[in-house]
Amino acid sequence: MSGNTTGVLFRVTTWGESHGPALGAVIDGCPPLMELAAADIQTELERRKPGQAKASSPRKEGDRVEILAGIFEGKTTGTPISLIIWNRDVRSGDYDALRNVFRPGHGDYTYVQKYSIRDHRGGGRASGRETAARVAAGAVARKILAREGIMVRAYTLALGGVRAETGIIAEARQNRFNCPDPVAAVKMEAALKKAQKAGDTLGGIVEIIVQGCPAGLGAPVFDKLDADLAKALMGVGTVKGVEIGPGFAAAGMTGSQCNDPLLPSGFAANHAGGILAGIASGQDLVIRAACKPIPSVAREQDTVDVNGKPVKLTIGGRHDVSVIPRILPVCEAMVCLVLVDHLLRQRAIVGFLSG
Numbered sequence: 001m002s003g004n005t006t007g008v009l010f011r012v013t014t015w016g017e018s019h020g021p022a023l024g025a026v027i028d029g030c031p032p033l034m035e036l037a038a039a040d041i042q043t044e045l046e047r048r049k050p051g052q053a054k055a056s057s058p059r060k061e062g063d064r065v066e067i068l069a070g071i072f073e074g075k076t077t078g079t080p081i082s083l084i085i086w087n088r089d090v091r092s093g094d095y096d097a098l099r100n101v102f103r104p105g106h107g108d109y110t111y112v113q114k115y116s117i118r119d120h121r122g123g124g125r126a127s128g129r130e131t132a133a134r135v136a137a138g139a140v141a142r143k144i145l146a147r148e149g150i151m152v153r154a155y156t157l158a159l160g161g162v163r164a165e166t167g168i169i170a171e172a173r174q175n176r177f178n179c180p181d182p183v184a185a186v187k188m189e190a191a192l193k194k195a196q197k198a199g200d201t202l203g204g205i206v207e208i209i210v211q212g213c214p215a216g217l218g219a220p221v222f223d224k225l226d227a228d229l230a231k232a233l234m235g236v237g238t239v240k241g242v243e244i245g246p247g248f249a250a251a252g253m254t255g256s257q258c259n260d261p262l263l264p265s266g267f268a269a270n271h272a273g274g275i276l277a278g279i280a281s282g283q284d285l286v287i288r289a290a291c292k293p294i295p296s297v298a299r300e301q302d303t304v305d306v307n308g309k310p311v312k313l314t315i316g317g318r319h320d321v322s323v324i325p326r327i328l329p330v331c332e333a334m335v336c337l338v339l340v341d342h343l344l345r346q347r348a349i350v351g352f353l354s355g
């Protein structure tokens with residue numbers, strides 16, 4: 001009922017609020033005997049944390065992860081893995097002005113509609129900070145995938161209306177947006193600075209490519225691989241659209257353009273984005289997530305207080321100008337969680353058939 005747990009065989013629960021003492025994740029279903037250290041998780045958390053660039057929030061979220069359970073002598077035991085990240089550099093006072101006011105575009109209004117109570121400090125569970133727990137759990141999933149030769153990487157395809165025109169993945173590591181088009185990356189940086197100066201925020205598009213995904217993953221009909229990937233990514237704050245392969249553009253193609261011819265050597269194209277009928281085809285998975293602009297803008301906005309009285313609101317505090325690039329490791333983590341879950345589910349079927 002509560003929606004804080006995801007997965008069937010690889011089950012992840014995240015817990016904690018932005019301004020509580022800590023947040024974390026519990027992973028149930030991780031196979032035993034895999035080497036796992038806090039450092040494996042820390043690397044991914046470093047990629048998500050704020051304060052790495054001027055246009056990202058200047059908050060200094062320490063993001064030190066501790067493994068509390070599920071490991072013995074450096075290896076997973078098959079029992080629940082519990083991860084904790086303490087909340088440091090919390091300035092709850094920054095949110096005092098928001099205690100009785102609803103921020104446009106954020107979860108303030110809807111959380112009260114649902115629960116009749118809300119932790120206004122930092123957005124509570126609706127905070128981008130909750131994604132630290134997802135990234136921590138995703139790092140464990142990523143380790144499992146790496147053993148299987150499956151690689152998940154996210155790139156910035158667009159930011160504030162600037163779109164990458166070239167797709168040379170090797171170029172992506174050269175800039176902080178992980179954008180494969182270096183010229184677009186420079187324009188993205190300029191767009192971010194301009195928006196920040198204007199007290200505004202920007203949205204963008206993340207593309208996630210999965211290499212080495214084995215054919216057969218996905219559980220039709222309700223847990224099709226594309227359906228589970230879309231759900232996982234839409235569960236991240238600011239994600240408002242998910243595409244697989246050409247996505248919405250497929251609606252404007254003819255069948256003969258959209259179909260991927262099958263040759264004895266394999267598929268001649270990948271318009272399917274690596275998924276047919278909800279099952280991985282063995283080609284690369286191509287997934288995109290559209291992210292809206294950050295709701296907390298430093299410009300005056302019309303809103304109401306908890307009593308419905310009109311308020312002119314200008315939000316202070318330390319906010320990101322865009323979720324890009326911080327959301328890249330979050331998207332990767334969500335895709336890793338889905339893939340591991342389906343990998344284990346597929347192994348259960350195959351193991352049964354051959355056993």
Ligand SMILES: Cc1cc2nc3c(=O)[nH]c(=O)nc-3n(C[C@H](O)[C@H](O)[C@H](O)COP(=O)(O)O)c2cc1C
Pocket residue numbers: 057105106107123126127128129131236237238239292294295296318319320323326327330
């Ligand atoms: C990594 C990350 C960082 C975020 N940082 C902020 C922030 O600094 N300020 C803010 O208002 N929203 C931030 N958000 C966005 C809100 O969490 C999100 O917009 C809010 O929960 C409303 O949900 P919705 O956008 O899905 O409708 C962030 C989201 C993510 C994923």
